[in-house]
């Protein structure tokens with residue numbers, strides 16, 4: 591028994607924190623200052639560095655459907671997700687360069703530095719038309735198509751966040767159909783594909799779940815790590831803010 595006990599403890603630790611447990615991180619605004627819904631460029635860089643140092647390897651959310659196929663030995667999967675298609679996530683500068691301080695610019699620089707270990711993977715849940723212009727397909731109307739093409743070309747995923755950030759529990763069947771259809775049509779036109787992943791505005795599920803059955807994955811707004819018994823219609827996420835990093839990753843402040 592004395593010999594078995596450490597083994598049992600080791601097995602328990604492995605099964606509770608193994609590769610099967612994957613985090614899906616959730617970002618909203620990228621900019622300054624740091625806040626409940628905003629991560630600074632410096633802190634976002636720090637997040638990538640921390641994940642890299644702790645042997646995480648990025649995937650798109652839809653890669654979950656193929657069991658995160660291609661995960662290198664010794665690495666664990668992480669999914670970075672971005673909600674609301676805000677301009678700080680993807681901004682072109684007047685000279686045509688990608689802003690090095692926007693999320694996409696930071697991801698690209700990180701990828702260029704770690705080509706083998708950090709592919710360009712992330713899932714962007716985009717909005718088309720809201721009364722906050724900075725949230726509509728990354729806030730630069732003339733460049734919206736170019737941005738979605740670029741993300742797709744790099745192999746990143748574009749997901750649906752409804753057409754106008756609509757709470758699905760508040761819509762009747764016709765309005766619900768309409769917001770999802772308009773979003774899917776727009777994505778098909780701009781990226782060539784409809785979305786397979788849906789992020790629910792404010793985490794609100796529709797009363798009739800069959801109304802979102804075209805989506806293979808549905809992301810919640812919170813919940814922590816997912817385990818191997820995850821439910822594709824209830825993918826849990828972790829907000830990438832300091833308090834959540836401490837709580838779920840035991841990451842101390844730098």
Ligand SMILES: [Zn+2]
Pocket residue numbers: 673674751755791792
């Ligand atoms: Zn949102």
